[in-house]
Amino acid sequence: MAADDAAPGISREDGTVNERRVAVVTGGSRGIGRAVALQAAADGYDVAFCYRSGTDAAAETEKLLREQGAQVFHAPCDVVDYGAVEEFLKNAAAELGQPHALVNSAGIVRDNPMALMPVEDWHSVIDTNLTGMFNVCRSVVFGMMKRKEGVIVNLSSIAGVYGNATQTNYAASKAGIQGMSLSLSKEVARYGIRVNVVAPGFIETDMTTDLPEKLKAKALASIPMKRYGQAEEVADLVSFLMSDKAAYITGEVIEIDGGVAL
Ligand code: NDP
DSSP states (O other): OOGGGOOOOEEOTTSOEEOSOEEEEETTTSHHHHHHHHHHHHTTOEEEEEESSOHHHHHHHHHHHHHTTOOEEEEEOOTTOHHHHHHHHHHHHHHHOSOSEEEEOOOOOOOOOGGGOOHHHHHHHIIIIIIHHHHHHHHHHHHHHHHTOEEEEEEOOHHHHHOOTTOHHHHHHHHHHHHHHHHHHHHHGGGTEEEEEEEEOSBOSHHHHTSOHHHHHHHHHTOTTOSOBOHHHHHHHHHHHHSGGGTTOOSOEEEESTTTTO
C-alpha cells in the first residue's frame, strides 16, 4: 500500500487522531504472523499484535516493528477466551486507533492419526484455530461495519482444502475457517469490508521445523517447486490482499504452496 493510500483520521480513545492505518495481527510474535506484522509496518501500518504466552518473541517482534517506524501495541491474549480478545482489542484501539486491517494467524497443530488422537487434542485445535478466529472476527467486524471500511485476512492451510493424514483436527479447523470466512465475506461486502483466506502449504516456521525428518522429506517430495515456502512469501500475499490494489477481491481462498495443487 502506498503511504498516500492510507485513510487518515482513526481516532484513539484519548481523542487524538492517528494518521496511519492500524493492523491487528493475531499470532504476531512468531512465524507467519511476525512476517505479516513486519510487512504491514513496511506498508505504512501501525501494528497491534497478540500471542498466547511467548513474551521473548513478542519483544523481538516489537523491536523489529519499531525499527520500521511503526507504533506498536502488543499483549498476551488467548484467542480462545472471548473476553480476553475484547480486552486486547479495546486496549489496542485506545493506544493506536481502530483497526483498518485484521490478520488472523494464531494457530496450533496437534497431529495424530484419528484412531490415536486424544479427544482433548481435537478440541484444543478446533478451539484455537476456528473458535479463536471467530472470536477475533466477531469482536472486530461490527466496528468495521459502522466505519464502512476494513479488510480481514484469515490464515487457513492447504490441509483444509485437500485434507492431510494425521491432521483431521487441523484440517477440520482450517476447512471451517474457509466456510466461516466466505460466509462472512457475503455478510459484509456491502459495508465495504473484504474478507479473504490465505491457504499456505509447507512454510518454514517453528510450527514445521520440529516435525520428524521423514515427514518433512515426504512433504518436500510432494512440492513441485521442490522447496519449502518462507513466511515472508506468505506475508507478501497478505500485504497485497490488505492493500487497495486488492480492492475488488473478496471471498477468495488463495493457495500459496509451491504448486502442491498441480
Ligand atoms: P507458529 O507456531 O510459528 O506461530 C504461532 C503463533 O500463534 C505464535 O505467535 C503463537 O503465540 C500464536 N498462538 C498460538 N495459539 C494461540 C492462542 N490460543 N492465542 C493467541 N495466539 C496464539 O505458526 P506459523 O507462523 O507457522 O503459523 C501461522 C498460521 O499459519 C497458523 O494459523 C497456521 O495454522 C497457518 N499455517 C502454517 C503453515 C506452516 O507450514 N507453517 C502452513 C499452513 C498454514 P505463542 O508464541 O505465545 O505460542
